[in-house]
Amino acid sequence: MRHDAPLPAGTALPLPRTPRHDGRPGDSPVPLAPAAIAEFNDLLHELHPDAPHVDEDALASVARWLVALPPAQGDALLQARLGRLKELSELAADRDWAIEPALAKRIGRLLDYVTRERDLIPDDTPRLGQLDDALLVELAWPMVAEELEDYRDFCRFREESGDGFGGHPTRDDWLRARLEEGALWEQLHRVRHQRYVDYGPLEGGLRVV
Template identity: 80%
Template sequence: MRHDPPLPAGTPLPLPRAPLPGPVEAPVPLDATAIAEFNDLLHELHPDAPHLDHDAVASVAQWLQSLPQPQADALLQARLGRLAELQAMAADPDWAIEPALGKRIRRLVAYVDRERDLIPDDVPRIGRLDDALLVELAWPMVAEELEDYRDFQRFREESGAGFGGHPRREDWLRTRLEEGALWEQLHRVRHQHYVDYGPLEGGLRVV
C-alpha cells in the first residue's frame, strides 16, 4: 500500500503529478540554472523527492497568485513557520541529532534565508513560494525525527526531575523501550492463563 509522504502543514501544494500538456507561463522569470540548483539541493536533502521543472513551479505560482493575499500568506507561513521547530531540535544539546541530519537542516535553513534564489523573496505574493516548496518536499527527511523529538519534549517535561532536570536522548529511548517491554508483558498476561490444567475429563458431575 502506498502512503502519502508526511507534510509540514495541511494539504500539499498543488504540484502537477504528471507533465503538463503545454508550456505554462510563469508570473516571474524562472532561470533554468536556478531550477537545476534547486533540484540539486532538494535531492541532496531528500533523494526520493520529485523533480520540479519550469512548468510545475509556474503552475503553482499561478495558483498562489490567484488566491487572496491573506490566504496565500497563510499557506506559505504554515510551511516556513515549521523551520523554527527544526532549528530548536537541531540546537537542543539534550537531543543530539545525527551530524548528517543537522547538516541537511542547516542547508535547508540557509536556502530559505537567501533573498535571491529561484524566486527572489521580494517578488509580491510568490516570493517565498520556492522556500515553501523546498520545506514541503524535503519534509520527509525530518518528519520522523521531529515526531520523536516532540515525544522527547513531553518526556522531559514529565520526567526531567528524575534525570537532574536534563534527560538526554538515550534516557528517553531507554525509558520508552522499557515501557514498550512492560506493555508487551501485560498484553501477554491478559491473554493467557497462569496455570493450564488441561481439558476436563469425564465432564461435570452434579451431586
C-alpha cells in the same frame, strides 16, 4: 496526484508532476532562471533524494495558482509551511536530543536556503517571494518528518521526567524508557489473555459427594 508523503501542512501545494503536452512552459508571473531552477533541484535532491524533479512549468503553474488566491490566504498557506522551521531549528540545536551529523547538515542546508534573500525567487518579490522556500520545505519534509515526531515525544518525556536525569534526559534515556514501556505493555497484554495456572484437563469428570 501527490503520493502520500509526510507533509508540513494539511494539504499539498498543487505542483504538477507531468510536463505540458506541447513541451513548452506556461507563462510565469515571476522570472525563473534555468540555472536557479537547476540549483534548486540539486539542493532538493541533496536533502531528499526521492523528491520529484521540479521543472519550469511546474513552478510557473503553482506560482499562477498562488497569485490567483486572495493575498491573505496565499500568505497563510506559505506560512503554514515556513512556520514549521522554528521547531526544526529547535530540534537541530537541542543538545539533549543530539541528532546524527548527516541529518544536522541537511537541516542546516535547508535553513540556510530559506534565510537567503536572493534565491530561486527573490524574497522581495510581491506575493511570491517565499514560494520557493515553502516548496522546498514541503518537498524535503519526508527527510525530517519521522525525526520530528520522535523529538516531540522526547520533549514530552523530558517534561514528564521533571528533575529526573538531572533535568536533561538524553535521547538514549528516552529510547530506553519507551522500550521499557513497550515491554510492559506487551506483558500486560499477554497476562490479560492467558490463565495464571493451567491445571490441564479434568480426569474422570466431577464427583458429587
